Amino acid sequence: VQLQASGGGLAQSGGSLRLSCLVSGTIVSIKDMGWYRQAPGKQRELVAQIGSDGTTNLADSVKGRFTVSRDNAKNTVILQMNSLKPEDTAVYYCRAEEIYYCAGGKCYEDTVRFRTDAWGQGTLVTVSS
Numbered sequence: 773v774q775l776q777a778s779g780g781g782l783a784q785s786g787g788s789l790r791l792s793c794l795v796s797g798t799i800v801s802i803k804d805m806g807w808y809r810q811a812p813g814k815q816r817e818l819v820a821q822i823g824s825d826g827t828t829n830l831a832d833s834v835k836g837r838f839t840v841s842r843d844n845a846k847n848t849v850i851l852q853m854n855s856l857k858p859e860d861t862a863v864y865y866c867r868a869e870e871i872y873y874c875a876g877g878k879c880y881e882d883t884v885r886f887r888t889d890a891w892g893q894g895t896l897v898t899v900s901s
Contacts, residue, residue: 773797773873775892777866782898788854793866793892795847798879803870805842805849809862810894816865820851834860856899863894 779791795802806821806829820840821829828840837855842848849866868890874883 773799773868773871773888773890775866775868775890777864777892777895780864780895780897782900783856785856785858785899785901787856787899788852789856789897790853791851791864791866791895791897793849793868795849795868795871795890797871798874798877799847800872800874800879800885801870802844802847802868802872805866805868806840807849807851807864807866809860809864809897811859811862814862819864822849853897856897858899858901861897861899863896865894866892 774796775793777793781789783789804821804823807819808816809819810816819831819834820838822840822842830838839852841850871888871890872885875886
């Protein structure tokens with residue numbers, strides 16, 4: 773199981789960026805998917821999370837500006853970031869929790885399922901004032 777994030781970069785204050793994260797592997801299901809961020813000198817914090825039922829949880833600092841969505845068929849989670857502020861500058865990490873998958877690249881009805889949680893590699897978002 774691997775998480776591959778993309779879409780970071782440089783934006784001006786008030787601009788937009790879109791982050792995408794693909795979970796690859798022989799995935800059966802994923803309970804929660806989301807995004808965390810870590811600014812220089814600060815702890816990693818939750819930005820947005822979405823459950824398998826579509827329930828979302830966003831940090832107060834991004835409510836009204838960021839939206840999170842997922843495509844269960846493609847095992848992808850998207851973070852749409854609008855009205856960006858300089859304080860949004862950070863390395864953004866995608867995360868998937870309670871990933872159930874099959875080993876060996878194939879998944880039959882009687883194939884053993886494994887469970888894991890995983891982080892993607894970080895993608896840098898820089899917002900200039």
